[in-house]
Amino acid sequence: MNWQADWGLRARMFVTMFLLFALYIVFAGALTFYIGGGLWLFAVLFASFSLVQYYFSDTLTLKSMGAKTVSADEYPQLHASIERLSQQADLPKPKVAVVDSKVPNAFATGRNQRNAAVCVTTGIMNTLDQDELDGVLAHELAHVKNRDMMVMTIASFLSTIAFMIVRWGAFFGGGHGRGREGGGGGIIVAILVSLVVWIISYLLIRALSRYREFAADRGAAAITGNPSALASALLKISGEMDKVPKDDLREEAEMNAFFIIPIKSGIVGRLFSTHPSTERRVERLRELEREIQSF
Amino acid sequence: MGLLDGLRAVLGLRAETDAGRDADPDDLFGMSTAYLTMEADLGYESLDVGALCFSGVDSRDFRDAVDEVEAILEAGQEETGTDFSVTEDGHGYHWVVLADDDPEDLITSMHFAADTFIEHGYGSRLLAAVFAYRDRDGPAYWIYSFRRGRFYPFVPRDGRERDSSAEFTLESALDGELEIESEKDYWYPLWPSERGTHPWE
Numbered sequence: 001m002n003w004q005a006d007w008g009l010r011a012r013m014f015v016t017m018f019l020l021f022a023l024y025i026v027f028a029g030a031l032t033f034y035i036g037g038g039l040w041l042f043a044v045l046f047a048s049f050s051l052v053q054y055y056f057s058d059t060l061t062l063k064s065m066g067a068k069t070v071s072a073d074e075y076p077q078l079h080a081s082i083e084r085l086s087q088q089a090d091l092p093k094p095k096v097a098v099v100d101s102k103v104p105n106a107f108a109t110g111r112n113q114r115n116a117a118v119c120v121t122t123g124i125m126n127t128l129d130q131d132e133l134d135g136v137l138a139h140e141l142a143h144v145k146n147r148d149m150m151v152m153t154i155a156s157f158l159s160t161i162a163f164m165i166v167r168w169g170a171f172f173g174g175g176h177g178r179g180r181e182g183g184g185g186g187i188i189v190a191i192l193v194s195l196v197v198w199i200i201s202y203l204l205i206r207a208l209s210r211y212r213e214f215a216a217d218r219g220a221a222a223i224t225g226n227p228s229a230l231a232s233a234l235l236k237i238s239g240e241m242d243k244v245p246k247d248d249l250r251e252e253a254e255m256n257a258f259f260i261i262p263i264k265s266g267i268v269g270r271l272f273s274t275h276p277s278t279e280r281r282v283e284r285l286r287e288l289e290r291e292i293q294s295f
Numbered sequence: 296m297g298l299l300d301g302l303r304a305v306l307g308l309r310a311e312t313d314a315g316r317d318a319d320p321d322d323l324f325g326m327s328t329a330y331l332t333m334e335a336d337l338g339y340e341s342l343d344v345g346a347l348c349f350s351g352v353d354s355r356d357f358r359d360a361v362d363e364v365e366a367i368l369e370a371g372q373e374e375t376g377t378d379f380s381v382t383e384d385g386h387g388y389h390w391v392v393l394a395d396d397d398p399e400d401l402i403t404s405m406h407f408a409a410d411t412f413i414e415h416g417y418g419s420r421l422l423a424a425v426f427a428y429r430d431r432d433g434p435a436y437w438i439y440s441f442r443r444g445r446f447y448p449f450v451p452r453d454g455r456e457r458d459s460s461a462e463f464t465l466e467s468a469l470d471g472e473l474e475i476e477s478e479k480d481y482w483y484p485l486w487p488s489e490r491g492t493h494p495w496e
Binding site for chain 1: 419
């Protein structure tokens with residue numbers, strides 16, 4: 001069951017990463033040129049910050065979300081699903097956590113396959129049926145498998161530095177003009193460079209994150225063999241399902257004049273979002289479903 | 296993790312490629328000598344039953360593939376005398392359950408079934424092959440993971456407990472004879488839905 005490779009997606013992901021790294025090389029060059037040794041302070045500081053974040057990501061994320069690791073006795077069905085999906089995905093079984101929340105949501109965390117955790121809310125378990133939930137769980141397992149946590153941590157690392165320099169650069173040295181002659185000017189340039197780097201990398205990372213979502217959707221479809229279930233889960237979660245009318249068309253006919261076309265977020269909204277819109281994800285899953293059906 | 300694996304991970308493709316990787320059913324033949332060892336050296340009695348676990352795909356082509364598996368098993372029934380049935384479990388997974396008191400025939404039939412799935416391009420939907428044994432303490436299974444291409448023991452006890460010492464014994468006794476999964480993280484249980492039943496029931 002191998003559907004066509006999505007070369008467009010791969011190419012975009014590759015180009016985005018390439019641009020990110022090109023940007024960072026230029027950034028590092030500019031920083032060393034303008035503030036020299038000062039860079040090391042930032043680099044060490046934020047390297048350790050990122051390392052801590054990276055190594056404790058699983059526990060930190062779970063804590064911050066108020067998630068509780070649950071045993072197989074408490075949630076046998078959930079555990080059984082994750083076990084079999086992990087088996088299909090060729091993954092060791094991740095930790096299973098549950099958040100007591102009505103909001104339907106799920107996420108995966110952990111720096112590698114052995115420290116991974118998959119977390120779902122009680123809301124999502126109540127909202128979705130078993131197949132749909134499997135699709136969502138497979139999507140999260142695909143994130144683990146694709147090492148998205150690692151990719152995004154590395155991608156965001158220098159962006160964080162750039163942000164910090166913009167934020168604190170002026171405070172540390174800008175206004176006082178201490179140190180070497182002309183140091184103040186160098187720092188101002190560095191801050192400006194950082195600002196530009198931060199904005200561009202912010203957009204690139206958002207784009208990268210969206211491509212990872214598409215990749216995880218494809219991974220989930222490959223794991224479950226059921227793209228439709230994930231699509232219907234996405235529609236349910238985003239509330240799109242509620243928009244599908246339940247009343248007879250004939251009864252609604254008189255009301256049609258009053259229907260409003262929902263306002264779509266424009267290009268700006270798309271640039272800044274981390275997740276692709278549900279419609280686009282569903283559209284891609286629909287393509288996979290069509291490929292399955294046309295075998 | 297090799298270079299290619301790393302590249303796949305960076306491009307976010309590992310989940311897709313790994314889940315879509317085809318199985319190699321030839322490993323199943325490793326079980327034929329294991330039957331002898333299990334009975335002669337370890338005192339496990341064969342339950343003369345084995346099962347293939349696969350996850351379905353909701354398409355006509357896949358249903359055709361399942362139909363052909365059934366047809367092939369039916370045709371082979373005369374020659375090998377292997378009984379079979381196709382069932383669905385509580386998790387929505389499907390099973391081809393095979394019964395034959397000759398282990399060789401059992402394995403051959405299972406190989407046929409797995410091969411048919413692969414020929415139809417659904418090798419990646421095969422999850423596990425399960426071989427059932429029993430000793431005085433209860434059932435014991437050898438599970439073959441198609442994803443990993445490895446065997447591991449599974450000895451369930453009441454209350455969703457695993458008898459890890461029995462599993463350890465099986466692992467050490469069959470090591471060398473079977474390609475055994477070295478990472479215990481991948482020793483996934485396939486719990487029966489009720490006590491006293493098999494995972495496929």
